[in-house]
Structure formats: structure tokens, C-alpha cells
Amino acid sequence: MPTKGLLERLADGGTLVVAEGYLYEFERRGYLKAGAFVPEVVLEHPEQLRLLSEEFVHAGSDTVVAYTYYGHREKLRAIGREDDLERLQRTALQIAREVADKTGTLMAGDICNTTVFDKDDPKTHKEVMAMFKEQVEWASEYNVDYIIGETFNDLGEALLALEAIKKYGKGVPAVITFAPSGAYHTFDGYLYGDACRKLEEAGAAVVGVNCNRGPKSMLPIVREIVKSCKGPVACIPNPYRTTHEHPTMHSLIDPDTGKMAFPEDLPAWLCSRTQISEFAREAKEIGVRYIGLCCGNASYYTRILAEVYGRTPPASKYSPDMSQHFVYGDEKFAKKYFSDGLKAKLATNE
Ligand SMILES: [Zn+2]
Numbered sequence: 001m002p003t004k005g006l007l008e009r010l011a012d013g014g015t016l017v018v019a020e021g022y023l024y025e026f027e028r029r030g031y032l033k034a035g036a037f038v039p040e041v042v043l044e045h046p047e048q049l050r051l052l053s054e055e056f057v058h059a060g061s062d063t064v065v066a067y068t069y070y071g072h073r074e075k076l077r078a079i080g081r082e083d084d085l086e087r088l089q090r091t092a093l094q095i096a097r098e099v100a101d102k103t104g105t106l107m108a109g110d111i112c113n114t115t116v117f118d119k120d121d122p123k124t125h126k127e128v129m130a131m132f133k134e135q136v137e138w139a140s141e142y143n144v145d146y147i148i149g150e151t152f153n154d155l156g157e158a159l160l161a162l163e164a165i166k167k168y169g170k171g172v173p174a175v176i177t178f179a180p181s182g183a184y185h186t187f188d189g190y191l192y193g194d195a196c197r198k199l200e201e202a203g204a205a206v207v208g209v210n211c212n213r214g215p216k217s218m219l220p221i222v223r224e225i226v227k228s229c230k231g232p233v234a235c236i237p238n239p240y241r242t243t244h245e246h247p248t249m250h251s252l253i254d255p256d257t258g259k260m261a262f263p264e265d266l267p268a269w270l271c272s273r274t275q276i277s278e279f280a281r282e283a284k285e286i287g288v289r290y291i292g293l294c295c296g297n298a299s300y301y302t303r304i305l306a307e308v309y310g311r312t313p314p315a316s317k318y319s320p321d322m323s324q325h326f327v328y329g330d331e332k333f334a335k336k337y338f339s340d341g342l343k344a345k346l347a348t349n350e
Helices: 006-013 022-029 046-058 073-078 082-103 122-140 155-168 192-201 215-228 273-286 299-308 314-318 340-347
Strands: 016-019 063-065 106-112 146-152 174-178 206-210 233-236 290-293
Touching: 006 016, 016 063, 016 299, 022 046, 046 063, 046 082, 046 299, 063 082, 073 082, 073 122, 082 106, 082 122, 106 122, 106 155, 122 146, 122 155, 146 155, 155 174, 155 192, 174 192, 174 233, 192 206, 192 215, 206 215, 206 290, 215 233, 215 273, 273 290, 273 299, 290 299, 299 314
Parallel strands: 016 290, 063 106, 106 146, 146 174, 174 206, 206 233, 233 290
Antiparallel strands: none
16 A cells, blocks of 8 residues: 555645546547447456556556446446446456555545436435445445546536545545536536535545546636635646637537547547646646546656656656657767758658
């Protein structure tokens, strides 16, 4: 077990780098179906989950997040696999536990929006609470360091997640984040700064936002949250080039076809590494203490966040160094044969 838990690591201005984005990465690799987005990979290719979890740690993630995202009762019911619920949850938790133990990282349980919450229908609130309860109880059997509640649209559902973690999580801290919509408030009408402050006051250790928005349209919201809250703030956008006009990944249009890019054509909008580096610098400056990337993340992006946040993860051994390139490198490595004229031939069609 790591010697320091979440709260100790975040004390005195400490920071945490956390890789998320398992869902899109497995879809991209051919182990998960876009649409239902259920983490069947956990059951069918657990070895792939172990490898990706290790890869994220290699790239600098301080936490192994148990891949139970969208592995809840409602999602499994949707694909006719409700009977596999507990096995899926326990397999994901066990793998995360083993990778965290092996690498000395933290381990987090993970609950998320249930897709059944309706703010005006109290019956759904009971159903939501029952789903959270079973998941939190399973997670707490695996000695989680903390539990994440993520991608909530409503403060109401986020508060239920926090309540479940406090009630059934054996006292571990909670990290609660909203998936911000295109508007600047939750579906139940709270500005994100206010919603996060309410969560903090209700006992969340870390609050903030993840998913839906890319760095550029996420950061203005994060500034407000940092101003509103006293404790550590999480910022975990998707690595897409969202803008003020197209604030979420759902609003991006493929430049060639004119059709909605979500989800299959989102790669057309992936951020460059330079943009991710700039994002991390800005987030650090604003005071974001819990940094990561969500859907669309890949380990080379996580390495950038880790390096900007002052880490040297094992993957840094292979961080780019163009000084060694045979054309564009410095004097020691670039071959004399590649004159300016030949360099121009590489870059133009003349
Ligand atoms: Zn996401």
C-alpha cells in the first residue's frame, strides 16, 4: 500500500495526476462498442485492462482508477448482461488493486451518472441510491484510497453519489466531478462554481469537472470553481479542440463531412501535444491540483501532464528529443547532406 493517501498527497498544495479515458481507448483498440459504451472489456479481455492500467502509471498517473465507469446496473441491463454486474465490478476492482499495489500508486473506486436520475422524480433518486450503494460497498472491499463520482449533469445526482460514498465507503474521501454541458450550469440550474461549493460543503474532498469539454472551453469554468471553492479542484477535460462556439465534444462538426463528429469522427479534433502542454501549464497556474484527461486520452498526453506538474515518470525516458534527429537535430546529429534545399523538399511539393 502507498504510504500517503489522497488527502496527504494533496495537503500543502500537493497535486495529483490522474489518467482516465479507458472507455474511448478500448473502443479505439477494438475491445468496446461505441453507443452503449459498456466496459465489457473487463470481462472479456481483463489482460488488456491490466496492460492499459500499467501503461497509464508508466506515463505518470498517480492513481489507478478501477474501470467500473458505465459498468453499473442500468448499463448492463441495457445490453442484457445484468447477471454479470458483480463479476464485472469485482474484476475491475481487483485489477486496479493489483496494479496499484505493484506500482505504489493510489487506487480509486469509480461511480458515475446512472442515466436514470430525473430531478423531478423522487422514485428515481431511490433507484440511483441503490445503484451507488452496491457499487460503493464492492469498492470498499478492495481497500480503495478514495472513490470518484463522475460525469454528473445534475447537482442532485452528484449529492446522492457523495452521500453514498460517505455512508457506505468506510470513510474514504470522495472526488466528485460534473460533466459540464454547453451551458454554464448544471441541468438542475446551478452554476458550476456554486454546485462545486455545495459539494465541498457537504464533505467532498475534491470537486471539479471532467469530460464533455476540451481544455479551451473547460478552463473558464474551472477558473470559476477555483474562485468558489476552498479545497482542491479537479480538471479533467477531453483532449479535443472545443471552443466557445463549440464548447462540448457533442457540438463538434467534422470539417470534411459537416456531420456531428461525436463519437466516431472526434479524432478529427484531437488536441496537439503542444495544446495539451499549454493546457497543463494554464491549469497549474490557475491552481488546479487534481489534473487529468478523460475520453480521448492516451498515455502520451498523460505523460505531458505529469511532466508539466513536475514529475518524471518512467515514460519520460522516451519523451521527444528532436536534437537527435538526422534532419532537424542539432549539429552533432543532423547529417550535412540535408541542406536547407533538401529540407524544403521534405516540406513542399516542389
Ligand atoms: Zn470522459
